Amino acid sequence: MIKETSRGMAVQILTRVEVEGAYANLLMQKTIARLSDARERQFVTLLVNGVLKHRLTLDYALRLHLSKPMSALPHEVRAILRIGAFQVLFVDKVPPAVAVNESVELAKSFPKFTGLVNVVLRKVLTKGWDIPWPDLKRDTVRYLSVRYSHPEWMIQRWLKRWGKDETEALCQTNNEPAPTWIRTNTLKISRQDLADLLIRDGITVELGERVPESIRIQNFGSLEKLEAFKAGLFTVQDESSQIIAHVVAPEAGQHVLDACSAPGGKTTHLAQMMNNEGVILAFDVHAHKLELIDQLAQRLGITCIETQLGDARDLPGIRLDSQQRVLVDAPCSGLGVLRRRADLRWRKAEQDLWDLPILQFAILERAASCVEVGGDLIYSTCTIEPEENFELVKKFRSAHPEFEAVNLADALPFELKDTRDIQQAAKGMLQLLPQRHGTDGFFLAKFHRRS
Numbered sequence: 442m443i444k445e446t447s448r449g450m451a452v453q454i455l456t457r458v459e460v461e462g463a464y465a466n467l468l469m470q471k472t473i474a475r476l477s478d479a480r481e482r483q484f485v486t487l488l489v490n491g492v493l494k495h496r497l498t499l500d501y502a503l504r505l506h507l508s509k510p511m512s513a514l515p516h517e518v519r520a521i522l523r524i525g526a527f528q529v530l531f532v533d534k535v536p537p538a539v540a541v542n543e544s545v546e547l548a549k550s551f552p553k554f555t556g557l558v559n560v561v562l563r564k565v566l567t568k569g570w571d572i573p574w575p576d577l578k579r580d581t582v583r584y585l586s587v588r589y590s591h592p593e594w595m596i597q598r599w600l601k602r603w604g605k606d607e608t609e610a611l612c613q614t615n616n617e618p619a620p621t622w623i624r625t626n627t628l629k630i631s632r633q634d635l636a637d638l639l640i641r642d643g644i645t646v647e648l649g650e651r652v653p654e655s656i657r658i659q660n661f662g663s664l665e666k667l668e669a670f671k672a673g674l675f676t677v678q679d680e681s682s683q684i685i686a687h688v689v690a691p692e693a694g695q696h697v698l699d700a701c702s703a704p705g706g707k708t709t710h711l712a713q714m715m716n717n718e719g720v721i722l723a724f725d726v727h728a729h730k731l732e733l734i735d736q737l738a739q740r741l742g743i744t745c746i747e748t749q750l751g752d753a754r755d756l757p758g759i760r761l762d763s764q765q766r767v768l769v770d771a772p773c774s775g776l777g778v779l780r781r782r783a784d785l786r787w788r789k790a791e792q793d794l795w796d797l798p799i800l801q802f803a804i805l806e807r808a809a810s811c812v813e814v815g816g817d818l819i820y821s822t823c824t825i826e827p828e829e830n831f832e833l834v835k836k837f838r839s840a841h842p843e844f845e846a847v848n849l850a851d852a853l854p855f856e857l858k859d860t861r862d863i864q865q866a867a868k869g870m871l872q873l874l875p876q877r878h879g880t881d882g883f884f885l886a887k888f889h890r891r892s
């Protein structure tokens with residue numbers, strides 16, 4: 442049995458993720474709840490997310506000192522080696538010798554492998570980053586894949602689209618820790634007043650430049666414990682996601698449909714913009730996720746949302762031409778948020794980029810049929826792949842001439858600077874890219890139904 446220390450817990454979580462395919466985030470939340478010390482909880486999170494993200498690089502570095510493949514070792518021993526190598530190579534605040542000794546301690550639960558863990562990690566420590574990488578020029582895909590721990594199929598796509606330098610920059614950004622953004626609940630407080638409250642709680646704040654409600658926060662413990670959180674003064678939402686409600690631009694009293702709404706980040710933002718007046722029909726295909734919307738709305742003091750269980754390809758009970766605004770925040774591959782979701786890169790396959798656009802297109806078409814004449818349709822995803830974004834929108838536009846593109850320069854809450862973005866925006870579309878914009882990868886498009 443592995444000890445219940447913070448490193449031991451990280452080994453348990455990583456083992457279950459690998460063996461059972463468990464979702465790292467959910468499992469981690471449950472497991473670290475057993476720890477009373479916030480710093481220990483943070484350390485487990487750092488180890489688990491770090492190993493998940495950098496797994497390919499770590500295995501490459503470890504394999505140099507192993508006579509057999511990692512797959513020949515018990516799962517727990519693999520996790521111990523990866524955690525040890527991660528601390529040695531990536532974590533400055535842990536002295537490398539401590540990282541190795543603690544890993545050897547853990548490996549004592551697997552006596553046959555204690556010596557191996559000791560020898561291999563000491564070699565990793567001695568070599569450091571002096572690693573013989575694949576040749577960058579001759580084998581660019583493999584180099585970028587093992588150097589930045591991304592699947593080769595992703596690298597191949599991005600290289601074709603953007604070339605080596607930009608692909609490398611994207612991979613680097615994906616490996617950085619994601620910033621935490623919150624959205625002010627403007628039904629209850631102004632952004633400045635909220636920022637002042639948070640500063641009094643010792644939190645570092647920075648007002649966002651793209652969205653008038655956004656605040657970037659640092660140096661916080663458990664957000665749920667803050668009075669401002671309990672009072673519903675804010676919710677956690679990336680700044681790029683906060684752009685969407687501004688582009689939808691609903692007005693108080695309107696009928697709005699949110700076709701894929703859970704867990705309710707954008708739905709509740711729409712409600713704020715409508716001053717909680719009107720009706721938002723919030724659909725989702727998963728009942729348990731609809732409960733999250735209800736809980737969030739309750740905490741934020743929002744009452745104009747009606748959650749409805751249903752497939753957005755059917756939208757049962759919704760009349761044609763009945764909605765003034767329709768949002769399709771589609772289920773997608775999520776390739777724009779790899780820095781935020783540590784294990785996502787290993788959960789996706791290129792096949793998803795064939796299957797998802799079929800679902801996305803069917804949802805978009807049905808949702809479009811609900812837009813009233815003179816109303817607006819907004820499509821968004823958190824991916825950077827053209828099949829789910831530009832190509833899908835192009836197909837939709839040619840099938841639906843009753844919709845015209847809305848120039849996003851007039852709809853966005855911030856000014857575009859890059860000429861490429863300005864040109865795209867004039868055609869009603871915008872692709873935010875982590876490596877260019879420093880945001881999550883996000884796509885949005887807006888169409889107006891002609892009268």
Ligand SMILES: C[S@@+](CC[C@H](N)C(=O)[O-])C[C@H]1O[C@@H](n2cnc3c(N)ncnc32)[C@H](O)[C@@H]1O
Pocket residue numbers: 682700701702703704705706707708724725726727730751752753754770771772773
């Ligand atoms: C990108 S997420 C939506 C995020 C949400 N708009 C927010 O801001 O919090 C996509 C959602 O679509 C839902 N979904 C997937 N397939 C669906 C379908 N066929 N019909 C309706 N919802 C679906 C998923 O359950 C997921 O909650």
